[in-house]
Amino acid sequence: MEPILCFGRIHRHGSFVCGKGLIRTALMNMDREAKEYYEVIIQAKDMGGQLGGLAGTTLVNITLSDVNDNPPRFPQKHYQMSVLESAPVSSTVGRVLAKDLDEGINAEMKYSFVDGDGLDAFAITTDLSYQVGIITVRKPLNFESKKSYTLKVEGANPHLEMRFLNLGPFRDTATVHISVEDVDEPPVFEPSFYFVEVPEDVDIGTTIQMIHAKDPDVTNNSIRYSIDRSSDPGRFFYVDITTGALMTARPLDREDISWHNITVLAMELNNPSQVGSVPVTVRALDVNDNAPEFPRFYEAFVCENAKPGQLIQTVSAVDQDDPQEGQHFYYSLAPEAANNPNFTLRDNQDNTAWILTRRSGFRQQEQNTFYLPILIADNGRPMLSSTGTVTIHVCSCDDKGLVMSCNAEAYILPVSLSRGALIAILACIFVLLVLVLLILSMRRHRKQPYIIDEDENIHENIVRYDDEGGGEEDTEAFDIAALWNPREVQVAMKSRQDMMPEIESLSRYVPQACTMDSSVHSYVLAKLYEADMDLWAPPFDSLQTYMFEGNGSVAESLSSLQSVTTDSEQSYDYLSDWGPRFKKLAEMYGATEGNGAFW
Structure with a gap:
């Protein structure tokens, strides 16, 4: 100044x-x-x-302005640090600081490792804002393989002046000790990826791969294996829980699923929260287990004027298998059609075949459809084959070979019918319906039974009850209106076919003296006799009249209860009680001894 x-x-x-x-x-x-x-x-x-x-x-x-005349100095010569073995790469282990009395660019610092056994495991960078050295993890650590590291770190000034070099080195060093701490780690697989190829026809339960995992910790806990079911929803595989043997649990089908990507899990027995995983890719190898077949239904047409050797259809086949040498199909007529006189087959050796005519003179009137079975074989081991059928229709063609008409064509109604024709068709249909209704009505009237007088139309039913309760749903009734006219007996019995088997079965137990000519009468007597023979049956009225019961009845009371005397127990001899009353009832309806209706 x-x-x-x-x-x-x-x-x-x-x-x-x-x-x-x-x-x-x-x-x-x-x-x-x-x-x-x-x-x-x-x-x-x-x-x-x-x-x-x-x-x-x-x-x-x-x-006074500053000059770089002071070297950096570490405040301590030894640093002690620790890091978990599970620390990820680039995570911070610790910081070191070398102080410099200068300022500005003269105080800038550069840190580096100059020696030690952890040069490949750790790295150091400089924070220019605070002039500190940051030690980070360079690669994954493993407590079981190396538990500690020793590093020599140096802090130096990058900007030096020549006139101050005689003051000594402008750098300083310190020793850093880093301890690796043990943590409980999940099981580790060796290798870290599996690729398996297996034939698709492998037997269920076959071991296709041994999966191995171990506990990386010093304790070396036991491992249990399983399959992540989300990676194997079809449950095609199973892994042994202790050995890690990967086996098939279901049949494999390459044509359905050719690749399986599953995940195998390994869990520590003592700490189930520690779980490791490994991807396993299984490829199903092709096996010749599918026969070739036609990809679609083949329907060919041949003209009536076709000549021998004329091509009528080209066929090809498909096979779901995928052999390494490629697909090759062989075509021939099926054994049952080897000597077919109408058509022949030519294998083109390019997975196609031609169907050719062997003769001429086809006629629709003689035969309008031919079925030609063709045998298709593949080149697999073992060779598989199938039979496909080609349907050939005989058609009439023009001189140029264009199809004009075939029996295979659907019949199409003409669409140009006039209104009068449509009305005539509908009128005919209406007349036919009326005639059918009249015929049905006449048959219904013819089957109705003969009735003397509609005002005196009296129906009396013989009712049988099999059990108590149920009301009319348990009632089986028989219309005895036919008793008014003996000629209608057979018609009435034919209309009640449901009673015939029971009448026949009961007639075996009725004495010959009680047997009657009329089926209705036989049924009544059989039921009375059955009740009379059953000593444990309660009083049973087999015949009930509804319009003539009570005062003024010609037949008087038909109830068997009147046969019970006051000085004796209830009588179960229904047949003896019913005899006179039934005879009176029969005479009332016109049955006499002369016609043999009762006795």
Whole structure:
């Protein structure tokens, strides 16, 4: 700094004489780090400093600028750090700091490892904001393989001045000890990926791969294996829980699923939360287990005027298998059609075949459809074959060979019918319906039974109850209106076929003296006799009349209850009680002894 000092006097024109003053250092070794700021008071006098001259003062601030004259220094020579073995790559282990008394770029630092056994496991970078060294993980750690590391870290100034090199090296070193801490790790598979190829016809339960995992910890816990079912929804595979043997649990089908991507899990027995996984890809190899077949239904047409050797159809086949050498099909007529006189087959050796005519003179009237069975074989091991049928229709064609009509064509109604024709068709249909209804009505009237007088239409039913309760749903009734006219007996019995088997079965137990010619009468007597023979049956009225019961009835009361005397127990001899009453009832309906209806 060079402040201006003035010496002399002021002229009358206002000018003055000035001089220069120089400020110089008085010390040889000034240290910014010891004292950075100085304040100096400068005095200036005129008249050359003689007595009587005037003087003035000023304050001068002096700041020392920094130079890189101090090397970096670590405050401690040994650092102790620790890191979990499960720490991910690039995670921070710790920080180191080398201090420098300089400032600015003279205090910038660069950290590096210069020695140690963890140069490949750890890395160090410099944080320019705080001039610290950050130690990070370079690769995965393993407590079981190496438990500690020792590193020598260096901090140095990147900016140096040549004139200060004689002061010594501008760098410093420290030792860093890093301990790896053990953690409970999940099982690890060896290898980390499995690829398996297996034929699709492998037997169920066959071991296709041994899966192996181990506990990486020192404790070496036992492992249990399983399959992630989300990766094998069809449950085609099974893994042994202790050995890790991967086996088939269902038949494989390459044509359905050719690739299986499953995930096998390994779990520590003592700590189920520790689970490892490994992908397993299973490829199902092709086996010749599908026979070739026609891809569609083949329907060919041959003209009646076709000539021998004429091509009528080209056929091809498909096979779901996928042999490594490619597909090749062989075509021939089926054994039952080997000597077919109408058509022949030519194998083109390119997975296609031609169907050719063997003769001419086809006629629709003689035969309008031919069925030609064709045998298709593949080139697999073993060779598989199937039979496909080609349907050939005989058609009439024009001179150019264009099909005109075939019996295989659907018949199409003409669409140009007139309105009068449609009305005539509908009228005919209506007349036919009326005739059918009349015929049905006449048959219904013919089957109705003969009735003497509609005002005296009296129906009396013989009712049999098999059990108590149920009401009319348990009633089996028989209309005895036919008793009014013996000629209608046979018609009535034919209309009730459901009673005939029971009448026949009961007639075996009725004495010959009670047997009657009429089926109705036989049925009544058989039921009375059955009740009479059953000593445990309650009183049973087999015949009920509804319009003539009570006062004024010609047949009087038909109830068997009147046969019970007051001085004896209830009588179960129904047949003896019913005899006179039944005879009177029969006479009332016109049955007499003369016609043999009863006795």
